[in-house]
Amino acid sequence: MTELRPVTSSLQDYLEVILNLSEEKKVVRVTDIADRLDIAKPSVIQALALLKEKGLIRQNRYGPVELTEEGYRCAEKVWHRHNVLFGFLTQILGVSPQAAEEDACLIEHDLSSETFEKLISFLKEQKIEAHYQKRKRCDLKAQGPGNGGRKK
Amino acid sequence: MTELRPVTSSLQDYLEVILNLSEEKKVVRVTDIADRLDIAKPSVIQALALLKEKGLIRQNRYGPVELTEEGYRCAEKVWHRHNVLFGFLTQILGVSPQAAEEDACLIEHDLSSETFEKLISFLKEQKIEAHYQKRKRCDLKAQGPGNGGRKK
DNA sequence: TAAAAATGTTAGGATAACCTAACATGAATA
DNA sequence: TATTCATGTTAGGTTATCCTAACATTTTTA
Numbered sequence: 326m327t328e329l330r331p332v333t334s335s336l337q338d339y340l341e342v343i344l345n346l347s348e349e350k351k352v353v354r355v356t357d358i359a360d361r362l363d364i365a366k367p368s369v370i371q372a373l374a375l376l377k378e379k380g381l382i383r384q385n386r387y388g389p390v391e392l393t394e395e396g397y398r399c400a401e402k403v404w405h406r407h408n409v410l411f412g413f414l415t416q417i418l419g420v421s422p423q424a425a426e427e428d429a430c431l432i433e434h435d436l437s438s439e440t441f442e443k444l445i446s447f448l449k450e451q452k453i454e455a456h457y458q459k460r461k462r463c464d465l466k467a468q469g470p471g472n473g474g475r476k477k
Numbered sequence: 478m479t480e481l482r483p484v485t486s487s488l489q490d491y492l493e494v495i496l497n498l499s500e501e502k503k504v505v506r507v508t509d510i511a512d513r514l515d516i517a518k519p520s521v522i523q524a525l526a527l528l529k530e531k532g533l534i535r536q537n538r539y540g541p542v543e544l545t546e547e548g549y550r551c552a553e554k555v556w557h558r559h560n561v562l563f564g565f566l567t568q569i570l571g572v573s574p575q576a577a578e579e580d581a582c583l584i585e586h587d588l589s590s591e592t593f594e595k596l597i598s599f600l601k602e603q604k605i606e607a608h609y610q611k612r613k614r615c616d617l618k619a620q621g622p623g624n625g626g627r628k629k
Numbered sequence: 630t631a632a633a634a635a636t637g638t639t640a641g642g643a644t645a646a647c648c649t650a651a652c653a654t655g656a657a658t659a
Numbered sequence: 660t661a662t663t664c665a666t667g668t669t670a671g672g673t674t675a676t677c678c679t680a681a682c683a684t685t686t687t688t689a
Contacts, residue, residue: 335646355667368647370668375645387654387667418595431587440580443570487676507637520677522638527675539637539684631689638683644676653668659661 332379334434337403338362339372340381343392344400352389406433409444417451484531486586489555490514491524492533495544496552504541558585561596569603 332340342361346353355373359366373390376382381396392400407429414425436444484492494513498505507525511518525542528534533548544552559581566577588596 330645333645356665364646365648366667367649367669371646414592414595418592418599420589420592420595424589424591428588428592432584435583436580437572437576439576440566440570440572443566443572447570482675485675508635516676517678518637519639519679523676632687633689634685634687636683636685638681640681641679643678646674648673649671651668651670653666655664655666657662657664659663 330375330379332381332399336372336376336379336381337399337434338430339369339376340392340396340400341403341407343382343390344397344404347392353391354389358390403433406436406441409441409448410436413444413448417448482527482531484533484551488524488528488531488533489551489586490582491521491528492544492548492552493555493559495534495542496549496556499544505543506541510542555585558588558593561593561600562588565596565600569600 339358339362342358343353346357346361350357355366355369358364358373359369362369373382373384376396377384380393381399382390382392384390410429410433411422411425414420414428415422420428491510491514494510495505498509498513502509507518507521510516510525511521514521525534525536528548529536532545533551534542534544536542562581562585563574563577566572566580567574572580
């Protein structure tokens with residue numbers, strides 16, 4: 326009876342973006358999410374319907390989008406992973422912020438917990454506290470045409 | 478007129494497995510690929526059809542599968558990335574071989590060239606030549622029920 | 630060599646994640 | 660307030676990647 330399907334990478338991306346947007350502005354709307362992810366609005370609507378089913382967001386018809394407690398926890402987790410990766414890529418490997426941002430987005434969902442734990446330990450040993458420095462996702466778009474988006 | 482679609486992550490996985498299998502045995506067959514990837518044979522057939530279209534493999538009806546020159550180059554590239562990642566994860570981060578194997582598989586297709594270059598430089602600095610130590614994919618299955626496969 | 634087993638293929642479906650076009654609603658404004 | 664415009668939604672597709680069931684071919688073996 327409960328939702329059986331997992332929270333896919335794609336859905337995690339939506340949660341992450343909703344979290345970021347809600348830190349930037351009072352209310353988060355479908356259009357904001359669509360713009361940020363560079364995805365058509367109907368696709369966003371469809372994804373939001375799934376997130377609602379799973380109890381991760383709340384949204385009334387034509388209303389703004391909000392994370393539930395559980396949705397917030399889930400989004401924070403992904404965002405934390407994102408920051409760990411971003412910190413590692415930029416500060417240890419010296420990857421450019423643009424590439425690091427994109428790469429972090431791509432792999433943040435996939436890596437095992439084990440690898441994440443080891444990565445965090447490694448960063449601590451190197452006295453890198455990168456994972457505490459939160460960055461806003463919007464920085465990405467501001468950094469020029471990095472083609473971080475999807476749509477053709 | 479030429480093949481327009483890209484060689485997706487999934488197709489790269491097939492090429493990689495074909496490369497590995499062809500180093501292990503005289504001929505590579507549909508069943509071998511299906512077993513290794515834990516994917517149903519019809520799915521393999523379908524993927525092989527696409528790889529043929531792109532000129533990356535050769536296969537006659539009911540016959541064995543072979544990489545073309547281009548297919549071989551493509552497979553080698555992915556396999557090299559796999560090994561770089563595996564080396565980094567196990568030797569720098571201390572991740573277990575099982576988790577490293579799975580994680581490498583998941584992200585080998587996604588990371589930017591920039592990140593790969595930096596990663597290779599980093600490994601060189603650390604005197605780690607991990608990317609030269611080729612491992613056979615089959616090691617994975619031998620390492621117990623790591624659930625590296627896909628099928629339910 | 631005929632039957633059985635293994636292997637390869639075709640046909641038809643499902644699901645996730647996108648899309649465009651058309652329509653509905655709500656907010657801004659002339 | 661009537662119109663316009665931004666925003667949200669529905670309906671109906673498309674593509675990639677997987678699946679099962681049924682069938683065809685090849686290989687093995689009794």
